[in-house]
Amino acid sequence: MATTHRLARVAVFALEDTAVQVVWGDAPVAPLNVTVGPRATHLGGYGRPGGVLVTGLEPTTRYDVVVESGAGDVVRLGCRTLPSPEGELLSTVACLSDLHVGSTRQGWFGTMRDRSGLPEPAPLRCARAALDEAVAWGPDLVVVKGDLTERGRAPEWRAVTPLLQEVAVPLAICPGNHDTLEGRDHEPAEVLGAAGLACAAPVDVVDLPGVRVVIVDSTAPGRSPGTIRRALPDLLDALAEADRPALVCLHHPFEPLPVPTQYPVGIPWPESWRALRKIHRVKRDVVISTGHTHRNRRLHFGHVAQAEVAAVKDYPGVWAGYAVHEGGIRQVVRRVTAPEAMGWTEYTRLTFGGVWRGYAPGLRSHRCYVLRWPGP
Known part of the structure; x- marks a missing residue:
């Protein structure tokens, strides 16, 4: 029928x-x-x-x-529609995370599988489409914020590195916890460096007109939660030396409360709160962009704003764009709409008995908004 x-x-x-x-x-x-x-x-x-x-x-x-x-x-x-931030558009940055190349199943019990019959596995199709759509937006820089692979295995890196090498604009990368699991075949910085790709170790800095982009390795190898201890001194130096606002990109979000408010856990309390207090003292005009939780959510810590951006490889299947103006920054989170990707991500809305379709997208006001740079 x-x-x-x-x-x-x-x-x-x-x-x-x-x-x-x-x-x-x-x-x-x-x-x-x-x-x-x-x-x-x-x-x-x-x-x-x-x-x-x-x-x-x-x-x-x-x-x-x-x-x-x-x-x-x-x-x-x-x-x-959103308001336009004040002043001239200075630069744009596209971010995506949680590609999980090498993953073959979805859901708590791994019962959801790609049955499309297409030659590329679903995570690789989704990653390719997300990169294509993000690059078509016209960014000055693309940042991939971790979990490029499912388990850090050599075949997974062999699949994802050519995809990253094809990106036609400057590219920055930080690892995620799945890239540094026990049993991994390579250290992310080593395998990416051998492919001619830069990986934060622990901090990289890219200066663009109107914004300093700071890319941070927040992984604790062998563990799912993150840590900022190793990278924090370099991060604070990069922020203190910046003569412009900053966009900080890392895999793990800073946990806002002693009791975790989502799964998986990001950078745990009280380490997260201590680091945020130091960041807040060093620099006021900071926006943080993270991944890891596979959901969209916005939080504020004083003048510091943090965005959790959902995954590429499952519902809703997104990437984020940051448009930097003289007077502020605009975030937009778009779904990847290429048919070969969206067929899979739409199916995965049924994860956890369908709870995922309400949880992962988050509120639209948490995906798309304008922030003014705070005054001195």
């Missing part, structure tokens, strides 16, 4: 100042029309998950969103 596809799980996933990303979890094999205010996009027959970026919009403006299919489905939504 043929499967009947209907327009389902339609959402405005990403907001920017002049663009919105509209996505859907399924669609009929019929033309789709996506209208955001005066902007209309016409797509051919789908019959699968997908998404579209609608551009040319005005900042801080309320828009009606209508998605119509040739099969008669109509979904109506609304959204408001």
Whole structure:
């Protein structure tokens, strides 16, 4: 019996100042029309998950969103674009994490498997598509924030390093806990260095117009939780010496409370709090971008903002972009909408009995927002 596809799980996933990303979890094999205010996009027959970026919009403006299919489905939504940060756009940075190349299963019991029949495994397809879409955004730098591999095995590194070597813009990398598990075949810095790729050991610095990007190794080899002890002196020096705002990129988030508020645990309390107090004393205009938890969440520690950005390899399957202006920074988290990737990530929304579809995306206000740089 043929499967009947209907327009389902339609959402405005990403907001920017002049663009919105509209996505859907399924669609009929019929033309789709996506209208955001005066902007209309016409797509051919789908019959699968997908998404579209609608551009040319005005900042801080309320828009009606209508998605119509040739099969008669109509979904109506609304959204408001973000404000533009003050001043000139100076530079852009794209971030992605948790590729987990080498992973073959999903879910607590490993019961979810890729049955697409495509030649590349799902994590590699998702990583390739995420890098392609992030680079197409036009960043000055791409940062990969750890868990490039599932277990740090040699075949996994052989699969992921050529993909990273193909990135056509400057690239910075830090390892994650999965890259430094017990039983790994290589140290991340060694295998990446042999491929001509830089890996933070423990800190790398890239200066761009308007922002210093500090890439940090937060791993504790053989353990899932992270640590900042080894990297903290170099991190504080890099922040103290910066003559511009800073974007700090690392794998593990700083835990905000003595009791962990998510799984897996990031940098545990009280180490996290002590480090954040030192960062806050050294520099006020700091944004932290992390991975590890496979969810989207925003936290504030005084003037320091921390973003947890969800994974590439499972639902919702995303990358983050940071647009640096003279007066502030804009974060946008977009879903990867390439069909070969989104078919898998949409399936993985059913992880943990479907709880994942509500937990991992987080609030849209935690994915897409504008921060003003604090005054002196």
